[in-house]
Amino acid sequence: MTLAALEVAIEPGAAIVIDSSVILAYLEGSEAISELAATVFDRLVAPARNAAVISAISVTEVLVRPFRAGSPSAAGTIEAFLRRFPNLSIMPVSYEIAREAATIRAVTALRTPDATILATATITRSPVVVTNDGRWQAAIERARLPIRLCRLDAFL
Numbered sequence: 001m002t003l004a005a006l007e008v009a010i011e012p013g014a015a016i017v018i019d020s021s022v023i024l025a026y027l028e029g030s031e032a033i034s035e036l037a038a039t040v041f042d043r044l045v046a047p048a049r050n051a052a053v054i055s056a057i058s059v060t061e062v063l064v065r066p067f068r069a070g071s072p073s074a075a076g077t078i079e080a081f082l083r084r085f086p087n088l089s090i091m092p093v094s095y096e097i098a099r100e101a102a103t104i105r106a107v108t109a110l111r112t113p114d115a116t117i118l119a120t121a122t123i124t125r126s127p128v129v130v131t132n133d134g135r136w137q138a139a140i141e142r143a144r145l146p147i148r149l150c151r152l153d154a155f156l
Contacts, residue, residue, distance in 0.1 A: 019131035108139035
């Protein structure tokens, strides 16, 4: 598949939830899916073709490495990206999202962060979740979630 196929797979105007793995691939730039992550952020989200949401749990996940490494400058760069990237919003973990995550976990046994990200998509009515996590498709089907997974590694 190609970058153009990715642009076709995510319909213009569809709200998307972006997983932590995609954020990290974009910021690091050296992963197999980094170019695809750049397409999502730079060609779909930045120009407002698609509004994007990330869960507050993703903030936690992407800041662990710089904090563990004791790098305040790296943490600051990531925080600036998260707070200022155009058409990207951070969704707090509300009671409704936490409850939906518990429902998803009960049915699928996904880890809490993963279930929370899927719950964010469900509660915000975002029809597409962009990830690189292969375990989520079965969970989406098992929980009968009204969302579609867009796995970036499928476009390699």
